[in-house]
Amino acid sequence: MSKELLFKYVLTLGDDALILGQRLSQWVYKGPFLEEDIALSNISLDMFGRANLFLEYAASLKGSTTTADDLAFKRNEREFSNHILCEQPNGNFANTMARQFFLDAFYKLFFEKLAESEDEQLSAIAQKSIKETTYHFRHSSKWVIRLGDGTAESHEKMQSAIDNLWMFTDELFEMNEVDNNMLTQKIGVDCLTIKAKWDQIIDEVLSEATLKRPENIHMTSGGREGIHTEHLGHLLSDMQYLQRAYPDAEW
């Protein structure tokens, strides 16, 4: 029972990285300019690397012959447990940066706590991820500031990106049955305790970017239970195409 819960916990971490990595990879060759194209691709690859670590661990918990690839390419939409913020479309560059900024700030705090996990594997992956995430956060937060405090047009686009994605941010801090169980076992992170710090980081950056923090926005969630927005299905059909069309194909 406990192993099943740990599997679910690790799976969400893997799914978040996988889906976000896939989203970011959609910028490849479409970046606003060459250097940023490379930056987004590099961050995407970091996410895939992280996804691989988590999904391999999840697969080992599942036992039998399950592999990380099975988890990535042979599950349906409803079986994915990523936060719905990760699957939101790239939109314009400001949308991508807002999504990244919210998630980087969250994962920076999350991994710092997860590094203290009594589960050695999770602690090790978290420690490796902290360095990456620190850089990712620096990249995305600077863009939020640059665009927010830029021209009238960039300010407006950045504000609207922040406003549009805000509704998905509460889900990051929801504690479900799995989270609570993992917390009791000193394996998982208490997301409620990092919420205040996240708020503070977001406020600081938004203030420097001359952007307004959204208020009175209806929050939505469900990703952890497999209830996703319509965007995830399209993303998966693209990402899983090869395995679906040619099951177990090998190079």
Next chain:
Amino acid sequence: MSNNNLPTWEVFIQPKTGASFEHAGNVHASDKEMALQNARELYTRRQEGTCIWVVKTEDIVSSNPEDQQSFFDPADDKLYRYPTFFKVSKKAKGL
């Protein structure tokens, strides 16, 4: 893709602590922070360095190729400028 609005920056990488910075190439960026980040993305992802300098290309003062003759007049007739009369000890490293 358009780079029309972004200035270029020259990137210098220090391969290891204490070594001289070497010119690595250039990047496009709108500000210092972005220049450093882009330089990191392009030139140091495989642990090529320990430190990066970026400087706006337009801030670099270059000699003019037309002045080459007067600037870099071959010193063939000034043998005394070359330290060829010294013997280098085999123990001296890094020369």
